Amino acid sequence: MKRSMQPSRGSPSREAGASRYRRMAKCRMLSSSVMRTALAVLIILLFSPFGGVIADSAGQPADLGIEGDEILPTYSRAVQLAFERVGDMSGYSEEDIEGVNEWLVVTRVPVEKHQLTKAAPESSEPAPILRGAYIWVFDYPLKSMILLQQSLEAGEIESFSPLLEKKQEPRLAPNDTEFSEQWHLENTGQTNGLSGEDVNVTSTWDTYTGSGVVISVVDDGLDHAHSDLSPHYSSLLSYDWCDDDSDPSPSSWNGHGTAVAGVAAAVGNNGLDVTGVAFNATIAGSTLIACWAGDATEANALSYESDDIDIYTNSWGPADDGQTLEAPGPLTLAAFESDAYNGREGLGNLITWAAGNGL
Structure with missing residues (x-):
């Protein structure tokens, strides 16, 4: 997918993005009203043999096995700057992102636990060359950026950027x-x-x-x-x-x-x-x-x-x-x-x- 120019401030794509985030915030507020009931159910379920799995799928913190120091600082300065550049979402238009289902992600989460993260990719494979870099694939491109942002804020991943195809x-x-x-x-x-x-x-x-x-x-x-x-x-x-x-x-x-x-x-x-x-x-x-x-x-x-x-x-x-x-x-x-x-x-x-x- 070709890159296009960044939309101007106040453009329809930005307003649509802001509206989407506002809807997410409202959903989080509404979900708090049923939290007590959900917690009561989870306490019961946690004592069952499958409690751990259900707890993870219900949004409770999963044991992701994150260990060691952050990975991004171990890359060369040139590679770090490249990650900063491609990870700046303001440099993409909504048209750029809407069809992207592959994302470059840096994380210390073991590959076998990638699907337990908040982003929950459909599949994951190591990216070439870089330790700790993976290609995450999503079935629903429109939701992927929001889910990846949640994983970033939760400290599950260190960086994410769309893998845009280009024609040389x-x-x-x-x-x-x-x-x-x-x-x-x-x-x-x-x-x-x-x-x-x-x-x-x-x-x-x-x-x-x-x-x-x-x-x-x-x-x-x-x-x-x-x-x-x-x-x-x-x-x-x-x-x-x-x-x-x-x-x-x-x-x-x-x-x-x-x-x-x-x-x-x-x-x-x-x-x-x-x-x-x-x-x-x-x-x-x-x-x-x-x-x-x-x-x-x-x-x-x-x-x-x-x-x-x-x-x-x-x-x-x-x-x-x-x-x-x-x-x-x-x-x-x-x-x-x-x-x-x-x-x-x-x-x-x-x-x-x-x-x-x-x-």
Whole structure:
């Protein structure tokens, strides 16, 4: 679901939200009038074998097993700031929230007791990368934010934020078909540019050609059957996050990732098409931007097989329309940090990004 601009103060969506909270307050006042009767019933029920379960479902405090210090302060400052940003509900419109059924939650409550919280999610699963972060799923999106706020006020959770899906856009990639026209690799002035103004890579090819390096192209797909890519393609390190399978083949209209892969590592000295910068590197495909994806999916793609992948290359980002303001979510930032400190068995991964991608 796309983000939209924050409604102005006094807008119908805010008034509707205020009305909803007023109705909740009235319900709480009315419920106090029957509290004595409810307590009497509960005292009787608590002596039955099922009393504990009934007491929890009736709204009495459950033993949630919360132990230890708060989790949020253990995250890096960058990740903490990201949680503050995405957790500010004033930054969302009612339209943003009304269809969201997945929320990112930070809590010390053991996963087996998540359904005993005031929010009572239908299901829960660990979020990628971050300890203590979970994805909570609700059947009724309109009620979920109110329930999560109650859990927050009760100290059951430390943070909650909606997992909004967004559509990223590819960046421009060169489509040259012959090496003599690949001015970025060897600029001889063939396009009326200044001779020598290139990436200065050809002089290194006698020693370094990318052999032993794995590059994951995170994009809209990868045509791994292409004759200039297939010899060095790794199926074991590839994944399609849109279709949830191991084949990153693109649709007929998604050719951006294949072009990016060619720029990075098209096979060289084979008499075919173009030459990549690292023409002996291994190529993996990670299909991400061919569909709408949220913070958790982006984090998974950018940390996938991080011990075996050396470089994640990204030529995409939010729309460069002068209006769209986006930044990586807390899970994606945590993936960056995990890549830097833990990737390649502690050596760290390299992450490259196209300019103008919103980072």
